[in-house]
Amino acid sequence: MDPFATLGLVPRFDLDQGELESRYRELQKALHPDKHTGAPASQRRMTLNKAVEVNEAYRTLRDDIKRAQALLALHGNAQASGEREVADPELLMEVMELREALGEAKVRRDLTEVKALAARVDALRAGVRSGLVAAFAALPASAAAAQLSPLAAQVSRLKYYQRFLDEVSAIEDEAEAS
Amino acid sequence: MAYSDKVIEHYEHPLNVGTLDKEDPTVGTGLVGAPACGDVMRLQIKVNPETNVVEDAKFKTFGCGSAIASSSLVTEWVKGKTIDEAMALKNSQIVEELNLPPVKIHCSVLAEDAIKSAIADFRKKQEERKAQASGVAGSTAAQPSVQPQK
Incomplete structure (x- = not known):
C-alpha cells in the first residue's frame, strides 16, 4: 500500500508536515462514521476500512524512518524488515x-x-x-x-x-x- | 507477549556480561547489529590457540530481553567447546532452549551471527600471526611481541 497515494500526496522525503497534517484531518473528517450513518452496511464497512488505511498512512508518513522506507519501497527496494543486511x-x-x-x-x-x-x-x-x-x-x-x-x-x-x-x-x- | 521463564532468568541474571581485550590475539570479537530494531550485540571469546577450546566468553548486548537472553545462552554454551563445535551452533537451538516466539527469532539469528563472527575474527588473527611468524616481512622483527600479559 502506497501511503502517499492513500493521502493524495506527492511522494517525497522532505514532506511538509503541515500539509500532511491538514490532508489527514480532511480525510478523517470525510470518512468519520457519523457522516455515513445512513449509508448501506457494505459502504459503511468500506468507509471504515478506508479510515484505517488513512490512519496507517499518516503514521507512516509522519515518521522519518517509516517514510524513507515507504519511499524506498516505491522505488522497488522492498526490503522486508526481518531481512538480514550486512551492517557497516x-x-x-x-x-x-x-x-x-x-x-x-x-x-x-x-x-x-x-x-x-x-x-x-x-x-x-x-x-x-x-x-x-x-x-x-x-x-x-x-x-x-x-x-x-x-x-x-x-x-x-x-x-x-x-x-x-x-x-x-x-x-x-x-x-x-x- | 509474555517472555518464557528461561528468557526472564537470563535477562534478570545474565551470565558472562563483560568485555575481553579485543587486542589480545587469542580473543575473537563479534560485533553485530539488527538494523530492523537498532539493537547491537558484542560477543567475545578467548580461545586456547593450542587446543582451539573456548576458555572464556563475554557479551554485551543493548537490546530486548530475548537478545540479551540469546547472547547470554550462547556464551554459556560455547565455553569448553572447540571453535569448530561452536561454529556448528544453530539459531534454532537457541529458539528451542529459550522458547522464543516467532517475532523474536531474529534475536537468536543475531546471537548466531555474533558467535560466528567472533570465531572468524579469532581465526583471522591466528592466520595473521602465523604469516608474521613465518617471517614474511623482515622489517617487523624489531617490533615488540604482542603476547598477552597475564
Whole structure:
C-alpha cells in the first residue's frame, strides 16, 4: 500500500508536515462514521476500512524512518524488515560505544552526561536526515538498486540513532519517576 | 507477549556480561547489529590457540530481553567447546532452549551471527600471526611481541 497515494500526496522525503497534517484531518473528517450513518452496511464497512488505511498512512508518513522506507519501497527496494543486511562495522562500533557510554551514565545516574550524549546523537541524526533529504531529492524516478542501497544504509543508521534516543527517553522517564 | 521463564532468568541474571581485550590475539570479537530494531550485540571469546577450546566468553548486548537472553545462552554454551563445535551452533537451538516466539527469532539469528563472527575474527588473527611468524616481512622483527600479559 502506497501511503502517499492513500493521502493524495506527492511522494517525497522532505514532506511538509503541515500539509500532511491538514490532508489527514480532511480525510478523517470525510470518512468519520457519523457522516455515513445512513449509508448501506457494505459502504459503511468500506468507509471504515478506508479510515484505517488513512490512519496507517499518516503514521507512516509522519515518521522519518517509516517514510524513507515507504519511499524506498516505491522505488522497488522492498526490503522486508526481518531481512538480514550486512551492517557497516564502523557504524556498529560507533553505536556500541555510544550505548556503553549511555549505560555507564545511567548507572552513575549522571543525567548531565545522558543529556550530552543525547545531544550528540541528535546532531548525528540530524546530519543523516539532511543527507537523506538531498539524496532522495536527487534520486531519479527509475533509480537502480545500486542507487538505493546507500540510502537504505543511511535509513538503518537513523534507526540505530532513534533506538539510542528512545533509550534516553526511557532513562529520563525513569529518573523523573524516582 | 509474555517472555518464557528461561528468557526472564537470563535477562534478570545474565551470565558472562563483560568485555575481553579485543587486542589480545587469542580473543575473537563479534560485533553485530539488527538494523530492523537498532539493537547491537558484542560477543567475545578467548580461545586456547593450542587446543582451539573456548576458555572464556563475554557479551554485551543493548537490546530486548530475548537478545540479551540469546547472547547470554550462547556464551554459556560455547565455553569448553572447540571453535569448530561452536561454529556448528544453530539459531534454532537457541529458539528451542529459550522458547522464543516467532517475532523474536531474529534475536537468536543475531546471537548466531555474533558467535560466528567472533570465531572468524579469532581465526583471522591466528592466520595473521602465523604469516608474521613465518617471517614474511623482515622489517617487523624489531617490533615488540604482542603476547598477552597475564
